Amino acid sequence: MSALLQLEKLSVAYHGVDAVRGVSLSAPRGAIVSVIGANGAGKSTMLNAAMGILPARGQIMFDGAPIHGLSVEERFARGIALVAEKRELFATLPVEDNLALGRFRFRREGRAAAHAALEEVYDLFPRLRERRRQLAGTLSGGERQMLAMGRALMGKPRLLMLDEPSLGLAPLIVREIFRIVVSLRERGVSILLVEQNARAALQISDYGYVLxxxxxxxxxxxAALQEDARVAATYLGFGAQEDGDEDENGEGDDDDGEA
Incomplete structure (x- = not known):
């Protein structure tokens, strides 16, 4: 498979610290690529640089073209979307209004296209259809993660980058989120998945990097990384979901999801 996103010798200084140093990474079309590592390894910084949120040195290629000098909005228009760790929802707006904002840059395509995109998201996340009139700030942690992913998908991305989607969620909800990630690959969306929950990430991904x-x-x-003795000893002895305080409804000690 050819690369959709290619990072070459990417380096990022964050708050005066070299958080990412010479990272080269490839995300092929139609694949799930996971990046695992401990907290503070530079995983989120790498995603933010790929999205254009943070300045970086090195080369960033998307679909064979350099995008290093493009803005966040221009990268989004090319087909890249990032679901940040904090989910960054508009807590005082209903679910459906949050989803509509994900389609804002495509408003010229008309209502029919927006409605079709909305129905696809509701098919993926039936719970969001049930909660469509509910304020985002009143959702459970799992529902907020679904909403953040749904809003990103409203823009029809070719590459969806997910930053710690399992963080703070109960095991049942984590399994549902990861099931949906696999279904997105089957729909042709390429995935770059950053996770501390290494076991769950490697189980669904095609290729992995340890940062x-x-x-x-x-x-x-x-599959090979799961069998690697060092990876198994360092990262597979526990799962992030085991430390969560949520119940099976996905409610617990999660961020508030506000923008």
Whole structure:
């Protein structure tokens, strides 16, 4: 498979610290690529640089063209979407209004296209259809994650980048979120998944990278990484969901989801 996103020797300084140092990474078309590593390894910084939120050195290619100098909006228009760790929803707006904002830049395409995109999101996340009139700030943690992903999908991205989608969620909700991620691959959306929950990420991804201290320390097919002794000892002995305080409805010690 050819690369949709290609990072070459990407380096990012964040708050005066070299958070990402010479990272090279490839996300092929139609694949799920996971990036695992401990908290502070540089995973989120890498995604923010790929999206254009943070300045970076090195080369960023998307669909064979350099995008290093493009703005966040221009990268979004090319087909890249990022669901941030904090989910960044508009808490005082209903679910459906939050989703509509994900389609804002495509408003010239008309109501029919917007309605079709909305129905696709509701098909993926039936719970959002049930909650469509509910304020985003009153949703459970799992529902807020679904809403953040749904809003990103309203823009019809070719590459969806997910930053810690399982963070703070109960195991039942994590399984549902990851099931939906797999279904997105089947619909032709490429996925770049950053996760501390290494076990869950490697189980659904095609290829994986281990990021340590801002550098890629190991990479390979996800199945091979799961069998690697060092990866198993360091990252697979526990899952992030085991530390969550939520119940099976996805409610618990989660961020408030406000923009």
């Amino acid at each position: 340590e201290n801002g550098r890629v320390s190991l990479e390979g097919p996800s």
